[in-house]
Amino acid sequence: MGKVTPHQAEAVRQLLDDEGKSIRVISKLTGVSRGTVSRIAAGKWRPHVPKKPEVRDTPDAKRPVGLCPVCEVKVYMPCRACAVREFMRKKRRF
Ligand SMILES: [Zn+2]
Numbered sequence: 001m002g003k004v005t006p007h008q009a010e011a012v013r014q015l016l017d018d019e020g021k022s023i024r025v026i027s028k029l030t031g032v033s034r035g036t037v038s039r040i041a042a043g044k045w046r047p048h049v050p051k052k053p054e055v056r057d058t059p060d061a062k063r064p065v066g067l068c069p070v071c072e073v074k075v076y077m078p079c080r081a082c083a084v085r086e087f088m089r090k091k092r093r094f
Pocket residue numbers: 068069070071072073075079080081082
């Protein structure tokens with residue numbers, strides 16, 4: 001019993017709506033498990049949608065993205081790379 005494709009689900013729905021077949025018969029005709037057919041009949045079935053890559057919940061994700069005026073790269077503002085460079089520059093001076 002593999003995953004049910006939206007196409008299969010549509011076939012199940014059509015058989016349920018148009019022909020009034022029993023869940024057992026629809027299961028045999030479409031190859032969809034009886035449990036899934038009854039869920040489709042009850043309107044509880046949802047197609048398997050691939051998950052979107054998760055947005056990491058880091059402080060970086062909450063900072064606005066902007067073009068750094070110094071290194072001219074799109075970064076999370078303020079530019080961390082430039083902050084580090086500035087820090088190192090100051091460190092060297094003293
Ligand atoms: Zn920068």
